[in-house]
Amino acid sequence: MRHGHRGGHRGRGPADVPVRSDGERTLVLPGEEIDVHGLQPGPGTYRVDGRTYASVLGLLSRRPPVVRVIPLSGRYIPKPKDVVVGTVTDVQTTFWLLDIGAPRWAPLHMTGTPWKIDVGETGNYLHVGDTVVVAIESLDPTGRIGVTMLGDDLGKVDGGTIITLSPAKVPRLIGRGGSMIQMLTQQTGCRIAVGQNGRIWVDGTPEGMVRVREALRLIEEEGQRSGLTERVAGYLGSSGGDQGDVGPGPMPGRPPFDPPNPIDDGDDSDDDAGPAPF
Amino acid sequence: MGSVGAKEVPVLLSPDGKRIDGRRLDELRPLKIVAGALHQADGSAFVEWGANKVMAAVYGPREVHPRHLQQNNKAIVQCKYNMAAFSVDERKRPGLDRRSQEISKVISEAFESVIFVEEYPRTSIDIYIEVLQANAGTRCAGVVAASVALADAGIPMVDLLPSVAVGKIGGAIALDLKKEEDNFGEADMPMALVPQSGRLVLLQMEGHMTAEELGRSLDLGVQGCRSIYEVMKQALRDRYQVGGGAAQEVGA
Numbered sequence: 001m002r003h004g005h006r007g008g009h010r011g012r013g014p015a016d017v018p019v020r021s022d023g024e025r026t027l028v029l030p031g032e033e034i035d036v037h038g039l040q041p042g043p044g045t046y047r048v049d050g051r052t053y054a055s056v057l058g059l060l061s062r063r064p065p066v067v068r069v070i071p072l073s074g075r076y077i078p079k080p081k082d083v084v085v086g087t088v089t090d091v092q093t094t095f096w097l098l099d100i101g102a103p104r105w106a107p108l109h110m111t112g113t114p115w116k117i118d119v120g121e122t123g124n125y126l127h128v129g130d131t132v133v134v135a136i137e138s139l140d141p142t143g144r145i146g147v148t149m150l151g152d153d154l155g156k157v158d159g160g161t162i163i164t165l166s167p168a169k170v171p172r173l174i175g176r177g178g179s180m181i182q183m184l185t186q187q188t189g190c191r192i193a194v195g196q197n198g199r200i201w202v203d204g205t206p207e208g209m210v211r212v213r214e215a216l217r218l219i220e221e222e223g224q225r226s227g228l229t230e231r232v233a234g235y236l237g238s239s240g241g242d243q244g245d246v247g248p249g250p251m252p253g254r255p256p257f258d259p260p261n262p263i264d265d266g267d268d269s270d271d272d273a274g275p276a277p278f
Numbered sequence: 279m280g281s282v283g284a285k286e287v288p289v290l291l292s293p294d295g296k297r298i299d300g301r302r303l304d305e306l307r308p309l310k311i312v313a314g315a316l317h318q319a320d321g322s323a324f325v326e327w328g329a330n331k332v333m334a335a336v337y338g339p340r341e342v343h344p345r346h347l348q349q350n351n352k353a354i355v356q357c358k359y360n361m362a363a364f365s366v367d368e369r370k371r372p373g374l375d376r377r378s379q380e381i382s383k384v385i386s387e388a389f390e391s392v393i394f395v396e397e398y399p400r401t402s403i404d405i406y407i408e409v410l411q412a413n414a415g416t417r418c419a420g421v422v423a424a425s426v427a428l429a430d431a432g433i434p435m436v437d438l439l440p441s442v443a444v445g446k447i448g449g450a451i452a453l454d455l456k457k458e459e460d461n462f463g464e465a466d467m468p469m470a471l472v473p474q475s476g477r478l479v480l481l482q483m484e485g486h487m488t489a490e491e492l493g494r495s496l497d498l499g500v501q502g503c504r505s506i507y508e509v510m511k512q513a514l515r516d517r518y519q520v521g522g523g524a525a526q527e528v529g530a
Contacts (some may be wrong), residue, residue, distance in 0.1 A: 013445070027515060027518055027519055029429060029438065029511055029515070030429050030434070030435045030436070030437055030438055030515055031435075031436060031437025031472075031473060031474040038406075044434070046394070046436070048474075048475070053436075053437075053474060055394060055434040055435060055436070056429075056432055056434045057429045057430070057432060057514060057518060058432075071432045072432070072518055073321065073322075073430060073431065073432040073518075074431060074432020074433065075338070075340075075431075075432070077337065079329050099441055102354075103338070103339035103340060103398050103401045104341060104400065104401060142350070142399050142400065143398060143400060173410070189282055214477075242472060252501070
């Protein structure tokens with residue numbers, strides 16, 4: 001079973017959903033045989049006795065020279081240079097461990113920060129529970145993930161809230177050329193940091209944050225359907241109109257309000273904005 | 279469990295070959311699967327199979343706790359099978375017992391052989407199976423629920439793992455025993471099949487059968503697993519199908 005050549009599962013698919021020549025997207029399930037048409041089996045597939053099967057649930061993508069399955073669910077699989085939002089889970093003498101929603105915790109070494117830190121003083125800079133925006137720096141075959149805080153728009157964030165989205169839906173949130181996220185920031189006046197791991201940090205007025213949360217829920221639920229940008233725009237437009245007297249309305253740029261946020265309390269980062277199942 | 283006294287044994291098989299609930303010998307109980315029934319887990323499923331109700335949740339791959347359990351070349355698969363106190367007629371004492379420990383172990387090992395564990399070294403894939411209502415064949419229902427939950431969690435594996443029990447009642451080989459048939463029958467044999475390769479990765483037996491009956495039981499079980507496999511695949515398609523009809527209604 002394990003002998004056949006098999007692609008790894010590192011790296012998620014591109015933002016674009018694969019489209020078959022007839023325009024239909026094919027869902028495959030683990031164990032389903034794939035017709036490779038002479039292409040090489042790629043991530044999300046395995047080979048036994050010359051036949052190729054899907055190993056994960058996802059959409060089939062035939063992009064010569066490989067056939068791959070783009071997962072529709074599952075944990076965040078890190079890619080180099082991804083920007084992610086993480087939570088500090090442990091403080092050691094020279095590094096912190098971050099939960100970035102990946103299979104493993106990621107160490108952030110003190111040399112990967114903008115601060116001058118002596119050994120043993122890491123605890124003075126970041127504490128367990130702090131939220132940081134970091135970039136994936138290195139990955140090794142054993143699954144170890146190295147992250148860094150050195151870079152544009154990276155660092156510790158204060159205040160705000162974290163909303164989680166399925167990592168597979170992050171490309172939808174960003175939109176083509178950043179169109180979706182740009183619209184969201186402009187229409188709600190919130191500051192938003194999007195992690196490729198599906199953790200979205202949002203800060204702004206309580207009303208703005210509620211609207212971002214709703215828009216994210218829309219993306220989570222309808223991310224696979226076409227015309228999403230229009231529907232989110234429609235939602236933001238209509239709710240913006242409803243609360244036009246309090247909301248910032250559609251204005252360019254980021255209004256400089258940063259009040260400490262009352263609704264932030266008790267809103268833990270695991271909240272996926274979905275209703276409780278029971 | 280409860281009271282299996284030496285009371286009158288029910289007639290498990292009528293002269294015309296019908297069972298106590300009217301099924302034929304090779305007929306399954308009605309099976310309904312919902313994929314992604316829980317929000318907080320990475321993957322989940324709810325299975326109603328006859329009078330069985332089983333919930334499964336999958337987390338991971340994630341950090342292993344306690345640390346010493348982690349394997350530096352592969353993920354470990356940890357399954358916890360648990361029966362709710364209210365799942366049986368007489369209150370079941372909650373918590374681990376010898377039976378649930380054994381079932382947890384065999385299910386963990388079954389899944390470890392189909393999951394590509396070497397993809398995620400030093401991590402753990404945790405499967406929680408909660409039996410809410412039991413009516414024989416709960417480990418099979420648990421395996422079915424767990425494997426749909428694993429696919430829902432995006433975990434790479436060889437195949438889904440359909441599972442069913444075959445037994446001997448009133449001298450005949452029967453598929454998918456219900457409680458009375460399990461309690462008063464002559465044998466019970468749960469199994470789990472990898473449809474892609476035709477391998478069995480879980481096979482246990484209780485009671486007595488001849489070698490010839492064992493062979494027929496295996497054939498019947500494999501055939502049952504193949505029908506269950508179709509229901510499992512449909513449950514996942516219903517949840518993930520894109521551009522399909524049903525999911526079009528949501529939204530403003």
